[in-house]
Amino acid sequence: MTGSTSTELLRAEHLTRHFKIGGVLSRLMLHAVDDVSFSIGEREIVALAGESGSGKSTIARVLARIYKPTSGEIYFEGKPVSQLRSRSDRLRYSGLVPMVFQDPFGSVNPVFRVQHGVLRSLKLHRPSLSGPERAAEAARVFEAVGLSADMLQRFPHELSGGQRQRVGFAQALAMRPKLILADEPVSMLDVSIRIGLLNLMAELRDTTGVSVLYITHDIASARYVADRLIVMYAGQIAETGPIDEVLASPRHPYTQLLLSAVPDPRAPLSAAAKTDRGEPPKVIDPSPGCRFRYRCPLAIDTCAQVTPVLAELRPGHDAACHIAQADANQVRAFS
Amino acid sequence: MSDVPVLEVSGLSVDYVLDRGNVRAVDDVSFTLNRGEFLGIVGESGCGKSTLLFAVAQLLAPPASVASGSVTFEGTNLVGLTDSQLSAIRWRDMSVVMQSAMNALNPVKSIGAQFKDVMKAHGKPARDEIEARSAEVLRMVGIDPVHLRSYPHQLSGGMRQRSMIAMALLFTPDLVIMDEPTSALDVVAQRSLMAQIKGLQLAFGFAVIFVTHDMSLISHFSDRLMVMYAGQVDELGATRTVFDRPLHPYTQGLLEAFPSIRGPKVPLRGIPGNPPDMARLPPGCRFGPRCPHAVDKCAQVAPELVELDEVMVRCVRRQDGSLPVSADHKGAGQEGSLSR
Numbered sequence: 132m133t134g135s136t137s138t139e140l141l142r143a144e145h146l147t148r149h150f151k152i153g154g155v156l157s158r159l160m161l162h163a164v165d166d167v168s169f170s171i172g173e174r175e176i177v178a179l180a181g182e183s184g185s186g187k188s189t190i191a192r193v194l195a196r197i198y199k200p201t202s203g204e205i206y207f208e209g210k211p212v213s214q215l216r217s218r219s220d221r222l223r224y225s226g227l228v229p230m231v232f233q234d235p236f237g238s239v240n241p242v243f244r245v246q247h248g249v250l251r252s253l254k255l256h257r258p259s260l261s262g263p264e265r266a267a268e269a270a271r272v273f274e275a276v277g278l279s280a281d282m283l284q285r286f287p288h289e290l291s292g293g294q295r296q297r298v299g300f301a302q303a304l305a306m307r308p309k310l311i312l313a314d315e316p317v318s319m320l321d322v323s324i325r326i327g328l329l330n331l332m333a334e335l336r337d338t339t340g341v342s343v344l345y346i347t348h349d350i351a352s353a354r355y356v357a358d359r360l361i362v363m364y365a366g367q368i369a370e371t372g373p374i375d376e377v378l379a380s381p382r383h384p385y386t387q388l389l390l391s392a393v394p395d396p397r398a399p400l401s402a403a404a405k406t407d408r409g410e411p412p413k414v415i416d417p418s419p420g421c422r423f424r425y426r427c428p429l430a431i432d433t434c435a436q437v438t439p440v441l442a443e444l445r446p447g448h449d450a451a452c453h454i455a456q457a458d459a460n461q462v463r464a465f466s
Numbered sequence: 467m468s469d470v471p472v473l474e475v476s477g478l479s480v481d482y483v484l485d486r487g488n489v490r491a492v493d494d495v496s497f498t499l500n501r502g503e504f505l506g507i508v509g510e511s512g513c514g515k516s517t518l519l520f521a522v523a524q525l526l527a528p529p530a531s532v533a534s535g536s537v538t539f540e541g542t543n544l545v546g547l548t549d550s551q552l553s554a555i556r557w558r559d560m561s562v563v564m565q566s567a568m569n570a571l572n573p574v575k576s577i578g579a580q581f582k583d584v585m586k587a588h589g590k591p592a593r594d595e596i597e598a599r600s601a602e603v604l605r606m607v608g609i610d611p612v613h614l615r616s617y618p619h620q621l622s623g624g625m626r627q628r629s630m631i632a633m634a635l636l637f638t639p640d641l642v643i644m645d646e647p648t649s650a651l652d653v654v655a656q657r658s659l660m661a662q663i664k665g666l667q668l669a670f671g672f673a674v675i676f677v678t679h680d681m682s683l684i685s686h687f688s689d690r691l692m693v694m695y696a697g698q699v700d701e702l703g704a705t706r707t708v709f710d711r712p713l714h715p716y717t718q719g720l721l722e723a724f725p726s727i728r729g730p731k732v733p734l735r736g737i738p739g740n741p742p743d744m745a746r747l748p749p750g751c752r753f754g755p756r757c758p759h760a761v762d763k764c765a766q767v768a769p770e771l772v773e774l775d776e777v778m779v780r781c782v783r784r785q786d787g788s789l790p791v792s793a794d795h796k797g798a799g800q801e802g803s804l805s806r
Contacts, residue, residue, distance in 0.1 A: 182652045183623070291740045292511075321510040321679055322723045326736030329725075348652040355725035355734070378727070392657035393727045394682040 139209075140342055141194070141228075141310055142170040146203035148189050152415070162414040163189040165366040166203070168441075171310060176336055176343045178353035178374065180389065181363035187346045190363075191312045194344070195230045196221070208309075226256035226306035233315040235295035239287040245295075246283035248302050249273075256306045272304040275339070276331060293324035300331060310342045311335075317352065329356045350393050354378055362386050365414050365422040368441055372448030382450040384427045421453065429454050470541065472641050472673045473499040473522070478535035480514070480521045483528070489744045491517045491530065493697040501640070502671040504664070506688035506705065508681045508720065510741050514697040515677045516565075519645050522675065523562050524552055540640065558588050561634035563627075565646040570630055571618040577604075577629050578614030584636055603632040607662060624655040631663065635670070642667075644676045648683065660687055681720050685709055693717045696742055696752040703777030713779040715757045715789075751782065759789055 148164040151157065164186040171177050179187050192198045194205060196212065205212040207224065215221050229252075232238040239245060249269045253260060260268060270280035276297040287295060296316055303311050313332070317325040332343050333356050347353050353360060353374065360374040362385065370383040381387045412422060419438045424430040431453065439451040450456070480492040492514045499505055509515045520526050522537050524544050537544045539560060544552065556562075564570040572580055581600040585591050591599075601611035607628040618626055627647050634642050644663070648656040664687045667674055676684060684691070684705070691708045693701040693716065701714040712718045719737040726732075739756040742748055748755050750765040757764065761783065769782045783789035 182654055293740070322681065323510055323720060323737035324740075326723050326725070326734045327738070330733075330735075350653070351725045351727045354727060355731065388654060390727065392654045394657070394680075394685060 138173045139170050140173045142206040144168050144204050147201045148193055149201045159415050162366050167368055171342050174340045176357045177359045178357035179346045179361045180353055185363040186366040187363055188314055191314045195312055227309045229303040229306055229308050230312040231299045231303050231316050235292050239295050241287050244284055245298050249305050253305050272301045276301045292320050308341055312344050314346045332356055365412055370450040376448055382444055382455040383452045385423050471498040471500050474538040476536050479533040480517050481533040482530050491697050495699055499673050504674045504688045505690050506684040507677045507692045509694035512741050513694045515694050519643055519677055523643055557584050558637045559639050560641045561639045563630050563634050563644045563647045573618050576615050576617055603635050607632045624651055638670055641673045646678050682724050700780050713784050714781050715759050716753045
């Protein structure tokens with residue numbers, strides 16, 4: 132199902148994560164992620180886009196083994212992740228698949244110098260290094276993310292938001308990762324420095340060959356940096372494919388809605404585009420049917436009865452929509 | 467009355483009084499806002515845009531205080547008014563929508579009870595009058611009036627923000643001040659909220675000051691745009707003009723920081739460097755150290771805000787013509803995809 136030619140690094144199959152909600156006696160289940168399958172190749176930036184509450188962050192946390200999947204399996208380099216039993220195997224996995232968090236002000240410990248986090252993860256994940264080697268390695272990863280080595284001695288409050296987020300990437304890089312899970316890494320930064328971080332992700336991919344799962348709700352930045360796009364809606368994948376192709380001809384009505392909402396200052400002033408006031412549903416014990424049907428202007432009876440599954444419309448480009456699967460060119464919900 | 471501007475800010479400066487000396491967060495800002503006008507204020511974090519808003523609404527708390535200048539709202543200078551004089555104006559003639567609705571709404575009171583508080587602060591309306599008006603404003607922002615009984619945590623982020631806007635409209639004020647009301651929302655909710663604010667503004671004719679760090683958000687909604695940097699106004703003009711022909715290098719940088727969703731992919735650079743420490747400002751132009759067009763003169767002369775082709779701009783090189791306007795920002799990037 133990937134459109135890329137690169138070797139597969141990670142594959143998620145029928146990944147599902149439910150949360151029990153309500154009181155002790157409640158049997159309500161929130162379906163945060165429902166039957167999601169995708170893969171990430173080597174040297175590839177995959178953007179995972181969707182509204183808040185669509186399950187993007189849950190996927191990242193399942194991949195980082197913070198949450199256990201309710202069902203489904205993750206294969207990393209061909210081996211099932213649930214089979215990792217020993218502490219060293221699990222450490223190795225979390226070193227190869229580190230996470231970079233959204234809030235650079237909350238994710239760096241304020242009472243230690245910034246080198247603390249980098250040195251600690253080096254000690255934990257690469258125990259063969261000696262003390263001076265660790266220091267040299269910390270300086271190397273700092274330079275790789277565009278910070279000077281003397282920044283290692285600073286305290287977090289002395290750094291700007293953009294610099295702290297670079298520290299987050301440096302910590303991830305120190306572990307020689309194969310795949311960085313970046314959960315909205317730029318959304319708390321000023322627009323003027325966002326681009327620098329996006330360029331950094333592309334640069335790291337090109338120089339170190341690392342893959343990135345870039346979680347965002349900003350499609351324009353995804354287009355700028357990513358190779359492939361996965362659009363999530365209410366815990367399921369709505370559409371996936373090479374990013375340029377998906378954005379040039381979006382097949383799922385939800386992707387079209389997302390695209391129509393992106394403000395483009397370079398576009399001529401026009402009457403406000405068609406928008407909707409709907410909100411993504413909280414998926415609690417869902418009945419069958421397309422979860423987007425309440426907001427979809429094209430919904431037909433089938434949409435309320437049969438849950439659409441991802442199907443390939445063009446090579447590498449999949450969408451989960453009955454209308455698009457019947458006739459891909461008919462979908463013009465929001466433009 | 468109708469040709470009198472709603473708001474006239476003149477020479478407004480705000481100081482933070484600290485032990486290590488005063489820090490001027492807003493420096494000599496002047497602008498007028500006409501009836502029904504939508505003014506967008508953009509800038510990076512720490513540029514003084516929120517402080518300016520608080521000064522306009524007279525919500526500054528120590529250590530911040532107005533050092534000089536005036537804020538004339540419908541003929542009255544708000545600077546120096548007592549709290550009781552201000553509370554006669556607040557909500558009725560001028561209302562403020564804060565950045566984080568979760569913090570601005572009272573978590574232990576229902577939405578309806580909070581609306582009632584606001585209405586009771588201005589006169590003694592009858593109970594059914596309160597209910598009718600509360601339901602009406604909620605309907606205006608697209609929320610079912612059953613949510614008057616809901617508590618803030620029962621609403622989604624977008625609904626909370628919309629109910630804040632509904633509360634601001636209880637008295638049909640002449641001026642609504644908004645401090646990044648959409649920053650906690652995702653794109654689709656942002657877009658529909660912006661369209662709704664604009665629709666309400668056109669229907670009721672109130673003026674809006676809208677502060678955001680996301681320039682692209684207001685490109686289609688604001689009439690005039692003010693770009694702030696390090697406490698000063700760098701550029702002020704009609705929104706379309708500023709977007710099509712940004713004069714200040716900082717404005718150009720902000721515009722170039724957005725990847726486009728259409729058109730060719732061009733490698734972008736953003737604006738290298740960080741905004742200056744307000745306690746240690748660079749000599750001359752405050753943007754000089756980050757400016758790609760800076761020359762020696764920029765570090766020597768502090769530029770004034772001067773009108774140039776209907777736009778106010780603070781840039782020495784624009785003003786003396788050594789940086790031609792034809793160096794258009796659209797030609798800044800070459801076509802081609804991001805380096806692979």
